[in-house]
Amino acid sequence: MKHKYSIGRIATVLCLMAFLAQAQDKAKKGTITIGLAYHQLNNDLPVIKVSAKTRKNKKFQPVERVVINLFFNDETSQGFMGRVETNSNGAASLSLPVRFKAQFDSLFSFKFIGTLIQNDSFEDQSTELEISKAKVELNLEDIDSVRMIHAKVLAFQDTGWVAQPETEIKLVVRRLMSDLAATEEETFTTDKNGEASAEFSLSIPGDVQGNVTIGAKIDDHETYGSLVSTKTTKWGVPLDPDNSFAKTFAKRSLWATRDKTPLWLLIFPNLIIVTVWGIIFYLIFQISRIKKLGRTNDTV
Amino acid sequence: MSQLTNSSKITTDLLPQKFGTGGRIWTGILVVLCLVGLYGYYRQVTVGLVVTNMRDYASWGIYISNFVFFVAISLVGSLITAIFRLASVEWRTPLTRIAEIIAVSAILFASIIIIVDMGRPERFTHLFLYGRLQSPIMWDVIVITTYLTISVLFLYFPLLPDLPILIKNSKDGSVRQKFYKFIGSFWKGTAAQFRISENALRIISVMIIPVALAIHTVTSWLFATTYRPGWDSTNFGAYFVSGAFLVGAGGVVVAMYVFRKAYKFEAYITEKHFDNMSKIVVLLALVYLYFNINEYLVPAFKMKKAEEHHLRSLFVGDFARLFWTAIVMSMIVPIVVLLFPKGRKPFPAFVMGLFVVVGAWFKRYLIVTPTMLSPFLPMYDVPDSYKQYFPSWEEWAITTGSLAGTLLIITIFTRLFPIIPIHETIEEMEHIKHEKV
Numbered sequence: 001m002k003h004k005y006s007i008g009r010i011a012t013v014l015c016l017m018a019f020l021a022q023a024q025d026k027a028k029k030g031t032i033t034i035g036l037a038y039h040q041l042n043n044d045l046p047v048i049k050v051s052a053k054t055r056k057n058k059k060f061q062p063v064e065r066v067v068i069n070l071f072f073n074d075e076t077s078q079g080f081m082g083r084v085e086t087n088s089n090g091a092a093s094l095s096l097p098v099r100f101k102a103q104f105d106s107l108f109s110f111k112f113i114g115t116l117i118q119n120d121s122f123e124d125q126s127t128e129l130e131i132s133k134a135k136v137e138l139n140l141e142d143i144d145s146v147r148m149i150h151a152k153v154l155a156f157q158d159t160g161w162v163a164q165p166e167t168e169i170k171l172v173v174r175r176l177m178s179d180l181a182a183t184e185e186e187t188f189t190t191d192k193n194g195e196a197s198a199e200f201s202l203s204i205p206g207d208v209q210g211n212v213t214i215g216a217k218i219d220d221h222e223t224y225g226s227l228v229s230t231k232t233t234k235w236g237v238p239l240d241p242d243n244s245f246a247k248t249f250a251k252r253s254l255w256a257t258r259d260k261t262p263l264w265l266l267i268f269p270n271l272i273i274v275t276v277w278g279i280i281f282y283l284i285f286q287i288s289r290i291k292k293l294g295r296t297n298d299t300v
Numbered sequence: 301m302s303q304l305t306n307s308s309k310i311t312t313d314l315l316p317q318k319f320g321t322g323g324r325i326w327t328g329i330l331v332v333l334c335l336v337g338l339y340g341y342y343r344q345v346t347v348g349l350v351v352t353n354m355r356d357y358a359s360w361g362i363y364i365s366n367f368v369f370f371v372a373i374s375l376v377g378s379l380i381t382a383i384f385r386l387a388s389v390e391w392r393t394p395l396t397r398i399a400e401i402i403a404v405s406a407i408l409f410a411s412i413i414i415i416v417d418m419g420r421p422e423r424f425t426h427l428f429l430y431g432r433l434q435s436p437i438m439w440d441v442i443v444i445t446t447y448l449t450i451s452v453l454f455l456y457f458p459l460l461p462d463l464p465i466l467i468k469n470s471k472d473g474s475v476r477q478k479f480y481k482f483i484g485s486f487w488k489g490t491a492a493q494f495r496i497s498e499n500a501l502r503i504i505s506v507m508i509i510p511v512a513l514a515i516h517t518v519t520s521w522l523f524a525t526t527y528r529p530g531w532d533s534t535n536f537g538a539y540f541v542s543g544a545f546l547v548g549a550g551g552v553v554v555a556m557y558v559f560r561k562a563y564k565f566e567a568y569i570t571e572k573h574f575d576n577m578s579k580i581v582v583l584l585a586l587v588y589l590y591f592n593i594n595e596y597l598v599p600a601f602k603m604k605k606a607e608e609h610h611l612r613s614l615f616v617g618d619f620a621r622l623f624w625t626a627i628v629m630s631m632i633v634p635i636v637v638l639l640f641p642k643g644r645k646p647f648p649a650f651v652m653g654l655f656v657v658v659g660a661w662f663k664r665y666l667i668v669t670p671t672m673l674s675p676f677l678p679m680y681d682v683p684d685s686y687k688q689y690f691p692s693w694e695e696w697a698i699t700t701g702s703l704a705g706t707l708l709i710i711t712i713f714t715r716l717f718p719i720i721p722i723h724e725t726i727e728e729m730e731h732i733k734h735e736k737v
Binding site: 262286 | 430431432433434439442446449450453456460485486487488490492493496497499500503504507511
């Protein structure tokens with residue numbers, strides 16, 4: 001009886017230890033902060049940008065390789081947009097799949113949900129982002145060499161698209177690495193018609209035809225997210241392509257392609273190669289001569 | 301030498317002998333090392349160059365230093381066979397074939413190891429199909445191919461008079477006899493055949509010297525034409541060639557001792573040979589030391605900012621122990637020991653030869669790696685693994701396998717052919733006998 005009692009105690013202790021270990025494991029898991037951002041370009045389907053960070057040593061650090069599930073409106077299988085994995089900067093992105101287009105077009109506002117579940121290092125986490133649908137209309141005017149940029153912000157409401165006054169908007173020229181302010185002022189606020197206009201007087205290089213891309217953008221707005229509308233126009237200075245590099249390579253030089261080898265480098269080494277290999281073939285021919293002599297000797 | 305008047309005794313002594321237990325163990329070890337190296341290469345080909353520890357900065361590692369070592373030691377063929385032949389050095393006879401087989405096997409593995417260093421080895425043929433003559437690497441490909449061909453010819457022509465002896469002394473109808481017949485049954489030893497052969501050997505002796513100098517000079521240019529600390533030198537060609545002659549001579553001394561012991565060649569490879577070769581090693585070590593002083597003292601005196609990191613890493617930094625060991629081991633100790641007649645006896649000369657060869661291998665490593673880790677622009681925002689280099693096990697396995705492969709070729713050659721030319725030795729003895737009469 002005493003024996004049975006001790007087995008029971010041991011089993012209880014073991015169970016308790018297992019439970020404590022599990023609890024400790026759970027306690028060890030860190031907290032993750034998931035951020036969602038809404039980006040829409042030229043009224044196309046939006047892109048959801050995800051960021052994941054955690055607090056370590058009193059500093060936020062990006063978390064890489066965490067898998068986050070994204071949902072559109074409902075955290076159900078119908079609303080499942082897809083799954084993303086963060087990169088070394090703790091960032092990932094996903095476009096709203098085309099199957100949601102009809103739903104997206106009909107709604108005034110919607111929400112995006114990002115969830116992290118069953119992660120070994122972090123506790124389960126869920127974040128929501130609510131957006132009211134809006135758009136930016138961009139018009140470019142060139143009258144008597146006066147170039148004007150007109151931008152209008154509209155929000156989708158019961159009555160249709162309604163102009164939005166008092167909204168901050170930037171007028172920019174889109175360049176390779178970032179956006180350049182298209183006007184002297186960096187930001188504009190839309191008037192009662194939801195419009196902002198400014199004269200474009202920059203003299204900047206475009207492509208060979210002078211094309212530049214002008215944009216009007218709302219940056220990280222708390223209701224509308226980030227919206228960009230762009231148009232390409234010939235307002236830039238046509239680029240005179242620098243062909244000097246190609247010209248240099250077209251000449252015979254040490255750094256040109258093999259068909260442009262400098263003549264001296266073709267003549268002298270090839271002369272040496274032909275001479276040396278000529279002698280080598282002569283020596284091989286000598287072996288055949290020796291062979292012939294041996295055969296003649298055999299027949300004699 | 302006086303006892304060696306009987307040609308049949310010479311033939312019996314010098315014919316290739318079956319491996320004893322020691323020979324079989326030696327060959328077995330070499331085969332195992334080669335197989336391990338092959339497995340390492342299999343991993344490198346299937347997984348990629350990522351199995352090596354070469355990264356963005358140290359993109360040339362142990363393979364390239366091993367390549368330079370092979371090219372260096374192969375120069376011995378031109379030193380012993382060609383220069384000694386042209387200078388009518390009479391005592392060279394027992395050493396010529398040793399030197400030539402070292403040269404052939406080393407240059408063969410130099411070509412192989414350079415393919416090993418390639419990320420896409422299946423594109424090797426592109427070097428010939430799309431090579432640019434502007435690139436020093438292309439020059440190296442051309443010169444190595446040329447030197448390998450000439451070295452094989454230099455090995456083959458003197459072998460011809462020995463082949464009838466080998467055919468005669470091998471089992472009738474055996475595979476080995478068929479092989480001997482295939483490569484030399486046509487040699488009848490007629491005056492006309494000798495005349496052609498002698499003429500060919502004279503041509504090769506003259507031609508192989510500039511080609512040998514070119515091969516190592518061009519190898520040095522792979523470095524010197526690159527603007528990097530430690531390589532940006534006009535001295536590099538001569539520096540490399542002098543080092544190559546030294547390691548080649550050291551290699552021959554080691555091989556002389558091993559063959560002498562293994563095949564009881566005391567009557568053929570005499571103390572005189574060790575004495576003479578040791579003196580040559582001293583001379584070459586002094587020349588190489590002179591070039592080393594030039595290479596390091598002058599930049600160290602100026603200590604240009606860009607070169608400082610490289611020089612300090614060698615003199616007092618991470619590579620200091622290896623650097624000073626290599627200098628002392630491969631130059632200073634051999635010079636001191638071999639200056640004394642007792643040091644030129646077979647065993648001490650063999651030990652010094654080993655010092656020279658091992659020191660030379662590490663010296664090549666020191667020429668390649670520290671420079672790669674001392675770029676002109678400081679390493680910034682790179683992973684820690686980029687900032688240092690130590691070969692991975694795959695790199696060690698492949699390198700050791702290639703060294704074992706070189707020794708395996710020499711071993712198999714020794715099993716098939718006389719390592720000391722039989723016909724030439726008999727002729728020499730006859731000549732001495734006639735002179736005495």
